[in-house]
Amino acid sequence: MPDHDNSSRTVTIPTCDHGPVTVWEPDWCTGSDSEHQPGGYRVDISHASPEHEFTVSTSRGTPVVLRVCFEQRPFTERPPGHVPFVNVELDGDWHPHGSDDLRRLADALTAHSDQLRNLADRLDGLTNAFDATQGGHARGDEP
Incomplete structure (x- = not known):
């Protein structure tokens, strides 16, 4: 995945509370309307990469065990803040992870x-x- 620091792209997103907002867009962002939410609130603007699926082979197919994607929320006031993070889908819900969190998750999966x-x-x-x-x-x- 390209390093987000190499991007020079920007995107302008119309918001209902701050008008048009121009933000830097990481190379890994898919740029979809669901992430940039035209007409939504500025705080809801996010960047997300394509999802990576972790699957296992079973006797009944290959189900997805977990999904992950890179994400960044440039205007959030909630953790994990403005820095990129990895969002991990577990049990149908998404959980933000920093690098240390991902290592703990990997250790738990190994266990x-x-x-x-x-x-x-x-x-x-x-x-x-x-x-x-x-x-x-x-x-x-039996015979």
């Missing part, structure tokens, strides 16, 4: 993957015990 591996090992034990008690036959298939 979850370790737990899944432990559950896989336990499942192997349960499956082997089941097979041993069933003599290698599934229920209803």
Whole structure:
């Protein structure tokens, strides 16, 4: 993704509270109307990159586990402030993350993957015990 400092683009967005507002537009911004919200409030102006989807392969397809995108809100007074951040969609809601937050999220996901591996090992034990008690036959298939 291009470095936002290399952009010389600006965009003028008509707002209902400050009239036309001209803002610098990062190279990574998609520039869609939903981000720039013509006719909205200046505080609602945001820049967002395309979403990156993290998927997993399952026996029933490839669902999206989480989505992330770069975002910046040049006129917000709420955290994380005016600096770019990564917005992470988890459980249907978006959560702003700074770089330290992303590292903590990565650590948590690594811990979850370790737990899944432990559950896989336990499942192997349960499956082997089941097979041993069933003599290698599934229920209803006994001779």
